Amino acid sequence: MRVDIVSIFPEYFAPLDLSLIGKARANGTLRLAVHDLRTWTHDVHRTVDDTPYGGGPGMVMRPEPWGEALDALAPGELSPDGHTLPRLLVPSPAGVPFTQALAHELAAESHLLFACGRYEGIDQRVLDHAATRMPVTEVSLGDYVLFGGEVAVLVILEAVTRLLPGVLGNAGSLDEESHAHGLLEAPLYTKPASWRGLDVPEVLRSGDHARIDRWRRDESLLRTAARRPDMIGALAPETLDKRDRAT
Numbered sequence: 001m002r003v004d005i006v007s008i009f010p011e012y013f014a015p016l017d018l019s020l021i022g023k024a025r026a027n028g029t030l031r032l033a034v035h036d037l038r039t040w041t042h043d044v045h046r047t048v049d050d051t052p053y054g055g056g057p058g059m060v061m062r063p064e065p066w067g068e069a070l071d072a073l074a075p076g077e078l079s080p081d082g083h084t085l086p087r088l089l090v091p092s093p094a095g096v097p098f099t100q101a102l103a104h105e106l107a108a109e110s111h112l113l114f115a116c117g118r119y120e121g122i123d124q125r126v127l128d129h130a131a132t133r134m135p136v137t138e139v140s141l142g143d144y145v146l147f148g149g150e151v152a153v154l155v156i157l158e159a160v161t162r163l164l165p166g167v168l169g170n171a172g173s174l175d176e177e178s179h180a181h182g183l184l185e186a187p188l189y190t191k192p193a194s195w196r197g198l199d200v201p202e203v204l205r206s207g208d209h210a211r212i213d214r215w216r217r218d219e220s221l222l223r224t225a226a227r228r229p230d231m232i233g234a235l236a237p238e239t240l241d242k243r244d245r246a247t
Ligand SMILES: CC(C)N1CCN(Cc2ccc(Cn3ccc4ccc(-c5n[nH]c(N)c5C#N)cc43)cc2)CC1
Pocket: 091, 092, 093, 095, 116, 117, 118, 119, 120, 121, 139, 140, 141, 142, 143, 144, 145, 146, 147, 148, 149, 152
């Protein structure tokens, strides 16, 4: 997968040299490039923002630098197979919620292009013009306000990269983690069996995997009901077996 990121703070993405994303870049699974938006400015002050039409607080990112950046990173027209152009992702408080389902969708793309806004956001015409040439998705991490899109791109990129073939050593953990089956994961324990007077639940040391699976399932349901009742309502009917429905 090819990924391009455009930001006025390219140094925000230094952590992408680390850990599993760093490994994915080193082995070619992920071909990542970070670009400074100011590359596409032409004035001495390298201006990227201006006051909002219609008034209002703060500043808005000007369309010209963004237009040139997207032209450079997503050249050409939409090919018949639609694969020569990237999918443009624009983090925004006004975006669609970023979910594990969207992470899976993005992991299937061959080229992602992230536009990191700052100030109050990017001139709408940048997104409107881009949408005439490529798929554009405004995406939000959640109902809180960040300073800009960079942190969101780090989150989205980590969630997507984890899903790429070969990135996670134990692919099984993908199947069992939260949001894969619509439930929160059960509590985790490791050695020692007793720590500061707190013992690992006996069932997890029993070796009885049917019991262990049932315990984990019960704990997942209890945890989800307590912390994320919204997820319980969204469960596919087949996810809850007869015993679950009885409880
Ligand atoms: C009512 C009320 C919910 N409104 C909220 C937004 N307020 C304006 C306003 C304020 C600050 C910023 C800063 N900013 C610039 C680019 C940018 C990209 C993403 C995000 C972002 N914030 N939160 C997320 N989940 C995001 C994502 N993904 C924030 C960004 C952008 C926009 C207006 C009030």
